[in-house]
Amino acid sequence: MSETFNIGLGNNDSEIRKQSESDFIAFWADQAKKLAWFSPWDKTLEWNPPFAKWFEGGLINASYNALDIHQKNKANKPAIIWEAESGESRILTYKDLWIEVQKFANGLKSLGVTKGDRVTIYLPMVPELPISMLACSRIGATHTVVFSGFSSASLRERIEDSKSKIVITSDGGYRRGKIVKLKEIVDEAIQNFDFVKNIIVLERTKEPIQLTSRDILWSDLIKNAPSECEAEKLDGLHPLYILYTSGTTGKPKGVLHGTGGYLTHLYSTFEWAFDIKDSDVFFCTADIGWVTGHSYVVYGPLLHGATEIIYEGAPDYPEASRMWDIIQKHKVSIFYTTPTALRMFMKFGNDIPNSFDLSALRLLGSVGEPINPEVWKWYYEIIGKEKCPVIDTWWQTETGGIMISALPGIETIPLKPGSGTRPIPGVNISIVDEEGKEVPPNTKGYLIIKNPWPGMLLTLWGDDEKYKKAYWSKFQNVYYSGDYAKIDEDGYFWLLGRADDVLKVAGHRIGTAELESCMVSHKDIAESAVCGIPDDLKGEVIIAFAVLKENVKKEYAVLEKEISDKIRNDIGPIATPKQIYFVSKLPKTRSGKIMRRLLKAIANNDSIGDVSTLEDVAAVAEIQNTVQELQKSIKEKNN
Numbered sequence: 001m002s003e004t005f006n007i008g009l010g011n012n013d014s015e016i017r018k019q020s021e022s023d024f025i026a027f028w029a030d031q032a033k034k035l036a037w038f039s040p041w042d043k044t045l046e047w048n049p050p051f052a053k054w055f056e057g058g059l060i061n062a063s064y065n066a067l068d069i070h071q072k073n074k075a076n077k078p079a080i081i082w083e084a085e086s087g088e089s090r091i092l093t094y095k096d097l098w099i100e101v102q103k104f105a106n107g108l109k110s111l112g113v114t115k116g117d118r119v120t121i122y123l124p125m126v127p128e129l130p131i132s133m134l135a136c137s138r139i140g141a142t143h144t145v146v147f148s149g150f151s152s153a154s155l156r157e158r159i160e161d162s163k164s165k166i167v168i169t170s171d172g173g174y175r176r177g178k179i180v181k182l183k184e185i186v187d188e189a190i191q192n193f194d195f196v197k198n199i200i201v202l203e204r205t206k207e208p209i210q211l212t213s214r215d216i217l218w219s220d221l222i223k224n225a226p227s228e229c230e231a232e233k234l235d236g237l238h239p240l241y242i243l244y245t246s247g248t249t250g251k252p253k254g255v256l257h258g259t260g261g262y263l264t265h266l267y268s269t270f271e272w273a274f275d276i277k278d279s280d281v282f283f284c285t286a287d288i289g290w291v292t293g294h295s296y297v298v299y300g301p302l303l304h305g306a307t308e309i310i311y312e313g314a315p316d317y318p319e320a321s322r323m324w325d326i327i328q329k330h331k332v333s334i335f336y337t338t339p340t341a342l343r344m345f346m347k348f349g350n351d352i353p354n355s356f357d358l359s360a361l362r363l364l365g366s367v368g369e370p371i372n373p374e375v376w377k378w379y380y381e382i383i384g385k386e387k388c389p390v391i392d393t394w395w396q397t398e399t400g401g402i403m404i405s406a407l408p409g410i411e412t413i414p415l416k417p418g419s420g421t422r423p424i425p426g427v428n429i430s431i432v433d434e435e436g437k438e439v440p441p442n443t444k445g446y447l448i449i450k451n452p453w454p455g456m457l458l459t460l461w462g463d464d465e466k467y468k469k470a471y472w473s474k475f476q477n478v479y480y481s482g483d484y485a486k487i488d489e490d491g492y493f494w495l496l497g498r499a500d501d502v503l504k505v506a507g508h509r510i511g512t513a514e515l516e517s518c519m520v521s522h523k524d525i526a527e528s529a530v531c532g533i534p535d536d537l538k539g540e541v542i543i544a545f546a547v548l549k550e551n552v553k554k555e556y557a558v559l560e561k562e563i564s565d566k567i568r569n570d571i572g573p574i575a576t577p578k579q580i581y582f583v584s585k586l587p588k589t590r591s592g593k594i595m596r597r598l599l600k601a602i603a604n605n606d607s608i609g610d611v612s613t614l615e616d617v618a619a620v621a622e623i624q625n626t627v628q629e630l631q632k633s634i635k636e637k638n639n
Contacts, residue, residue: 003373005380007389007410009275009363016272016410020425027426028454030052032264035060035303036069038233041260045452050472050479051459052452054238054261062240062259063105063138064231066302067098074305079609081281082127083326084312085174092127094305097134100127100222101531102229105135107221111198113166115232118242119158120164122146122155122186124173125312128202129288130220130298132168137240137259140232144242144254147289148173148182149589149615156189156254158244161254162461163195168218170202171209176317176616183209209281236260242461243291243397253470254461255291255397262400263303265455269402269424270300273391274334274363274410281360283309283327284336291397292367296336300401315341320348326355335383336365340527340592342375347526349550350382357382363408364390368592370495372517394420394495396481398471400455403427404493418517419492427453429493431485438477441489444496444511449479484511503532504540510575512596518570519544522563524552529578529586531600543603544577545586545623556582579603581626585609585619602627 020027029044032055069078075095082090092100113119113345119141123129129145136143144162146155159167169186172179183201183378187210190196201209202218211217240259244252270276282301286292288310301308309330315323315337323345327335346354364384366376371392380390404420408414410455413421423429430438431445439445456479460467474480484496497513504510512530519528527547532540546563560580567575587595592615601608611617 004414004416006414007387009389009408010412011275011408011410012412013410016425017093024426024428024451028264031268031426032058032260032454034267035260035263036065037260042238047452049477051464052261052456053237053456054258054452055264058260059233060234060260060263061231061234062263062299063101063134065263066134066299067094067101071098075445075590077305079302079305079332080127080130080305081307081309083309083311084324085177085317087611090127097127097131097302098133099227101134101138103222103225103227104128104131104218105138106225106231107200108135108166109139109229110221110225111200111216113139113141115234116239117141117166117495118162118164118168119143119168120146120155120159120216122148122150122164122167122182123202124148124170124175124180124182124204125310126170126204127204127310128170128172130302130310133241133288133294134302138229138231140234140238142239142241144244145289145294146244147182147287149175149287149289152185152188155185155194159189159193159196161244161252162242165195165197166200167196167198168200168202170204170333171207172205174205174313176314176545179205179207181207187212189206222565223580234259237458239458241294243294245397250285253464253466256458256461257400257455258458261454261456263299265401265453266300268426269405269455270296270304272407272409272424273365273393273402273405274336276301276304276306276334276340278305280306280333280362281309282306282334282336283311283330283332285311285315285323285338285341286336286367291400292336295401296367306574316344316348320345321352321356324353324358327358327361328593329380331360333360334363334554335361336364336367338368338592339366339371339375340369340588340594342366342371342379343520343527346378347547347549348376353382358385361385361388364388366390366392367395369419370420370513370517372499372520373418374521380417380521389415390417391415392418392484394493398457398459399449399453403449403453404429404495416488416490416492419488419494421492423493427451431487431493432475436478439486442486444484444486446474446499447481447483447485447493447495448475449481484513503542505532505538505542505574510525510542510571515542515567515571515575518567518575519546519563521570524548524554524559524567525563527586527592529594529596529599531596531602531603533600535578541578542575543599544580545599546580546582547584547586548582564608579624579630581630583619583623583626585616587619587623588615599623 038059041055046053391406406421428450526549535541
């Protein structure tokens with residue numbers, strides 16, 4: 001039996017679960033009615049596997065639901081509190097945001113942007129990013145946000161696939177005090193793209209830039225634009241956005257999300273998971289370039305008229321205390337971040353967060369990957385001071401919004417560190433074996449979703465066949481998530497990482513998440529990553545990388561033995577790494593994802609390829625030196 005924590009916010013609405021289980025289609029129809037529709041839908045769901053049409057015929061607009069509906073009662077309430085690395089800040093009320101969105105929407109219309117056109121947005125984390133998204137949705141243009149850490153080649157691929165008429169960018173953005181020259185990257189990316197009619201350039205850094213005949217400054221575009229722009233009445237299935245998966249394995253997939261179903265899913269899950277109140281200050285650390293930023297930085301909070309923080313910069317710059325300083329300064333009550341970020345904060349020690357007043361916090365959340373029990377407990381004890389529920393949310397770019405999570409907004413249940421708890425109401429999630437049969441409790445299997453849900457992707461942009469093959473071909477008429485998980489005897493779900501993120505050692509399949517979690521449970525380890533390299537005897541052997549917590553004085557040889565012994569004991573001898581490398585940092589994308597392909601390339605002495613999305617390129621050089629020195633030492637010893 002896992003350790004449990006009986007803490008909640010006192011909300012219990014058992015009717016929601018009952019309604020969802022008796023008729024999930026009628027249940028979602030009731031949830032959709034909480035949004036502002038211009039006219040009702042013809043049919044709640046038309047399900048022609050694997051294509052779901054939610055709320056077809058109903059007329060709705062995302063921008064209208066995020067802004068217009070709040071003008072009567074929340075016009076002067078802060079919508080966005082923006083913080084920069086430098087300490088620069090801005091506050092936009094719901095009225096401010098509404099006016100700016102309408103002016104920019106009119107600016108887009110003046111350039112010939114109409115319903116159905118695609119617009120690529122390549123901006124840093126500044127208020128103009130959500131303004132751009134909401135302006136597109138207001139006039140029916142489909143936006144595709146590209147994370148501002150991507151290279152010109154990655155940006156080019158996405159612009160070309162979406163055939164975007166407009167690209168919105170800035171002269172640059174700030175990252176760890178340095179300027180990233182975004183306009184230059186865009187210029188390189190769109191060479192020979194005649195279908196790109198205009199580049200809109202926000203002057204963020206005031207760095208000198210080259211302007212061409214198709215470039216127009218943001219300030220010039222909106223200078224004389226009217227401040228009123230009526231929201232387009234769009235079908236519930238109208239494509240709201242395309243979001244490309246990272247493309248670390250082949251060509252990126254353009255995940256296409258609609259409007260009515262997606263907004264319904266976000267409105268419901270934001271309320272259920274975060275127990276949102278009018279007095280809350282919500283802070284999600286995700287970059288808007290990723291799906292968490294779309295769903296729970298832009299659309300989810302604004303649908304509820306919430307006040308939220310948007311931060312431009314690295315979470316530990318200019319000081320390791322940056323996040324706690326923001327939470328203290330703005331009295332943040334709900335904090336939603338990644339296990340990767342939490343492990344980094346843990347590495348800095350407890351004194352830093354303990355020196356800040358975090359008493360306004362009442363709920364903590366985790367997203368992006370399975371959270372280790374040790375990290376969960378640190379989050380709960382040190383950040384939440386043992387008074388805040390910690391919700392561990394599972395979902396994907398493709399699902400649109402949260403699918404598995406504790407839901408303090410509607411029910412109080414015991415929390416188990418490391419478990420996502422249970423699926424949200426209105427979805428049927430199961431764990432199955434290779435034959436698609438449900439597995440017994442505490443047995444690892446594939447996570448599948450057995451019924452359509454409102455936030456699900458419509459398809460992959462321009463490729464229905466790939467959509468069918470990627471998500472619906474492994475098991476007939478059910479969604480295959482690509483994730484491993486298990487369900488315990490209490491019905492709690494435990495996510496075990498990607499099914500394709502698996503090491504195969506001597507015929508045994510070992511999940512990277514399971515192995516990394518075991519390593520991090522060692523008291524001296526702050527972060528870990530594992531990868532496999534080819535081996536003539538075993539097919540693959542495990543190589544591990546570990547980041548130590550502050551002030552650990554043990555010799556590496558002692559630590560290596562302790563970690564290996566722990567893995568043998570907790571997982572089994574087959575999972576023992578052939579080599580453990582101790583490094584000061586791991587290579588991560590700016591969204592906090594560990595780039596295991598780089599570790600694998602370094603361990604194999606292969607080319608490391610594109611590193612444009614790395615948070616800190618210096619991490620690669622350090623790891624390369626560490627690996628080379630140790631390999632040289634082992635070779636000399638063997639000789």
